[in-house]
Amino acid sequence: MPRESDIIAxxxxxxxxxxxxxxxxxxxxxVIKTGEGRELLACCDLMVEGVHFRTDxxxxxxxxxKALAVNLSDIxxxxxxxxxxxxxxALPEWCSxxxxxxxxxxxxxxxxATGVSIIGGDTSSSRDSLFIDVSVIGExxxxxxxxxxxxxxxxxxxxxxxxxxxxxxxSLLEKGFRLDDSQDPNDARPQAVRKHLVPEPRLELxxxxxxxxxxxxMIDISDGxxxxxxxILDESGVGAVIHASAIPVAECVTAIALEGNTIDHxxxxxxxxxxxxxLFTASPGxxxxxxxxxxxxxxxxxxxxxxxxxxxxxxxxxDAFESLSPTGFEHRI
Amino acid sequence: MPRESDIIAxxxxxxxxxxxxxxxxxxxxxVIKTGEGRELLACCDLMVEGVHFRTDxxxxxxxxxKALAVNLSDIxxxxxxxxxxxxxxALPEWCSxxxxxxxxxxxxxxxxATGVSIIGGDTSSSRDSLFIDVSVIGExxxxxxxxxxxxxxxxxxxxxxxxxxxxxxxSLLEKGFRLDDSQDPNDARPQAVRKHLVPEPRLELxxxxxxxxxxxxMIDISDGxxxxxxxILDESGVGAVIHASAIPVAECVTAIALEGNTIDHxxxxxxxxxxxxxLFTASPGxxxxxxxxxxxxxxxxxxxxxxxxxxxxxxxxxDAFESLSPTGFEHRI
Numbered sequence: 001m002p003r004e005s006d007i008i009a010x011x012x013x014x015x016x017x018x019x020x021x022x023x024x025x026x027x028x029x030x031v032i033k034t035g036e037g038r039e040l041l042a043c044c045d046l047m048v049e050g051v052h053f054r055t056d057x058x059x060x061x062x063x064x065x066k067a068l069a070v071n072l073s074d075i076x077x078x079x080x081x082x083x084x085x086x087x088x089x090a091l092p093e094w095c096s097x098x099x100x101x102x103x104x105x106x107x108x109x110x111x112x113a114t115g116v117s118i119i120g121g122d123t124s125s126s127r128d129s130l131f132i133d134v135s136v137i138g139e140x141x142x143x144x145x146x147x148x149x150x151x152x153x154x155x156x157x158x159x160x161x162x163x164x165x166x167x168x169x170x171s172l173l174e175k176g177f178r179l180d181d182s183q184d185p186n187d188a189r190p191q192a193v194r195k196h197l198v199p200e201p202r203l204e205l206x207x208x209x210x211x212x213x214x215x216x217x218m219i220d221i222s223d224g225x226x227x228x229x230x231x232i233l234d235e236s237g238v239g240a241v242i243h244a245s246a247i248p249v250a251e252c253v254t255a256i257a258l259e260g261n262t263i264d265h266x267x268x269x270x271x272x273x274x275x276x277x278x279l280f281t282a283s284p285g286x287x288x289x290x291x292x293x294x295x296x297x298x299x300x301x302x303x304x305x306x307x308x309x310x311x312x313x314x315x316x317x318x319d320a321f322e323s324l325s326p327t328g329f330e331h332r333i
Numbered sequence: 334m335p336r337e338s339d340i341i342a343x344x345x346x347x348x349x350x351x352x353x354x355x356x357x358x359x360x361x362x363x364v365i366k367t368g369e370g371r372e373l374l375a376c377c378d379l380m381v382e383g384v385h386f387r388t389d390x391x392x393x394x395x396x397x398x399k400a401l402a403v404n405l406s407d408i409x410x411x412x413x414x415x416x417x418x419x420x421x422x423a424l425p426e427w428c429s430x431x432x433x434x435x436x437x438x439x440x441x442x443x444x445x446a447t448g449v450s451i452i453g454g455d456t457s458s459s460r461d462s463l464f465i466d467v468s469v470i471g472e473x474x475x476x477x478x479x480x481x482x483x484x485x486x487x488x489x490x491x492x493x494x495x496x497x498x499x500x501x502x503x504s505l506l507e508k509g510f511r512l513d514d515s516q517d518p519n520d521a522r523p524q525a526v527r528k529h530l531v532p533e534p535r536l537e538l539x540x541x542x543x544x545x546x547x548x549x550x551m552i553d554i555s556d557g558x559x560x561x562x563x564x565i566l567d568e569s570g571v572g573a574v575i576h577a578s579a580i581p582v583a584e585c586v587t588a589i590a591l592e593g594n595t596i597d598h599x600x601x602x603x604x605x606x607x608x609x610x611x612l613f614t615a616s617p618g619x620x621x622x623x624x625x626x627x628x629x630x631x632x633x634x635x636x637x638x639x640x641x642x643x644x645x646x647x648x649x650x651x652d653a654f655e656s657l658s659p660t661g662f663e664h665r666i
Contacts, residue, residue: 002430004456011437021417021450030452032417036369043453044468046421050460084365088379088466097335104344117354119363120376123337127383128461133421135377135468
């Protein structure tokens with residue numbers, strides 16, 4: 001089977017896009033021209049049992065919630081507002097009425113909380129795995145969609161939130177750790193697992209950056225900081241230097257590392273996937289405005305580096321530089 | 334596992350729809366308000382290996398083509414024009430580069446032929462089954478979306494094309510018949526199998542009916558004439574009488590029945606799924622305009638009955654009436 005990145009590269013070459021498609025395959029969402037001061041955004045994201053999740057890792061409600069959340073994160077990364085969602089489910093025989101109702105509850109609760117209407121979908125039986133595919137339609141003001149293409153030499157590189165927890169949570173789940181009600185939710189392990197199972201799409205931040213035209217390029221971190229930053233660099237035709245000391249490593253990752261576990265917490269933060277934080281670039285002249293957005297509830301923003309002309313991604317650590325290749329993270333449990 | 338119809342009934346009760354959703358879950362497509370003389374249509378349709386298809390039945394290109402075609406049929410059934418499509422694929426290990434390229438070829442060729450832009454998608458590996466989910470965004474003029482709700486007492490009931498061939502094709506495939514180049518494509522068996530594997534969405538007819546506001550209600554026949562007519566009757570709060578002698582049974586079905594096979598060709602035409610013909614109602618005053626549409630290339634239109642007040646679906650045959658319950662066809666190989 002070919003890699004997803006190869007499939008996307010092949011698809012981008014196919015000439016099947018009309019004039020009203022401002023941006024087609026290959027960004028967080030497509031951008032469609034409409035005539036009324038708005039543009040439509042559209043994206044879809046697929047979760048497959050055994051590849052993206054295991055049903056013993058998570059209550060059904062969190063599965064449904066995550067299937068929608070990762071799509072909302074794509075709309076956030078375009079600077080847009082999500083409006084409508086459709087949900088396709090292939091359900092194996094073991095899925096009970098209760099399981100399905102709980103899965104839908106997870107989807108509908110997050111939809112309600114984010115102003116999204118569930119407008120349709122499809123269901124089927126499945127011989128084996130559970131498949132959940134969600135597509136979302138959103139919108140932004142004309143010309144304000146934030147693509148991966150606009151990073152300019154001299155721009156500052158920012159990331160929201162902190163990194164590494166989702167990958168750590170995944171590895172804890174693989175080792176048998178499970179969420180339960182007896183845990184203190186502030187403990188490092190439940191925190192890491194919740195970051196993986198209950199991602200928080202940065203809708204308010206993405207929207208603020210898009211509306212005020214502050215971000216020159218943006219992506220959500222689904223494949224890992226290094227890989228996703230490479231997506232911006234490739235699309236924008238530039239390079240970057242990021243600073244090891246500035247990478248915001250999640251507290252729960254540091255805490256577990258301090259217990260004597262052999263975790264390279266910087267590598268987790270650089271390469272861990274499914275963070276669903278926003279990675280974006282902005283002109284140095286916008287620093288104050290960006291810092292003000294750190295007042296948005298629940299979101300801190302960290303400057304982690306600069307865009308440079310040389311087509312490379314360098315990590316500055318202890319006065320030395322190392323070249324970071326994309327790790328090519330692809331979902332595989 | 335619950336039935337799809339029960340899942341949809343549950344979802345329709347959930348109050349998660351905002352004011353700009355003119356029609357949510359439960360029709361062929363959702364209808365979304367926009368402010369510029371147009372409404373958006375959105376739908377999605379899922380094809381799962383072992384449930385909707387088997388890979389030894391069909392070249393990959395026809396699989397991809399059908400995954401898009403069934404969505405285009407939903408847009409046709411709303412009287413709309415399809416504009417954009419997204420494609421999610423979960424690919425088992427055995428899928429070769431060639432298989433995937435051929436599948437995409439099938440999607441892109443039909444997209445090109447129907448003016449649809451492929452704007453995005455997602456791919457994943459799959460542990461077992463191949464899973465193809467397509468979502469389509471289309472449009473129609475404001476107020477002209479043709480729903481299932483508008484059938485009125487006295488309306489004539491019409492169906493496009495002829496019926497029964499797809500179900501016959503499916504049963505031939507199940508018995509081991511396969512398409513190959515040595516066959517005369519005009520023979521009954523290859524014709525029936527092609528109707529199943531290469532459905533032709535009735536875009537031109539659906540569009541004409543919607544644009545001219547000729548149809549009062551419309552649906553595409555995916556579950557079978559009797560079940561899909563019940564969908565219109567339920568949503569419109571009416572009943573119907575249809576005439577056995579007027580049901581257009583596909584020639585290939587009649588031909589195979591004449592060979593002495595035990596086929597109840599009328600039952601195939603009444604209950605066979607996946608025909609992707611249009612079933613619609615129109616005022617008797619529009620008969621001439623409807624008949625003119627029969628000039629559209631490749632589409633004949635047949636009047637098969639009338640809408641009545643009594644909430645039942647009656648089949649008139651040999652001067653007697655029998656009541657037709659929805660057969661409840663659901664995909665299951």
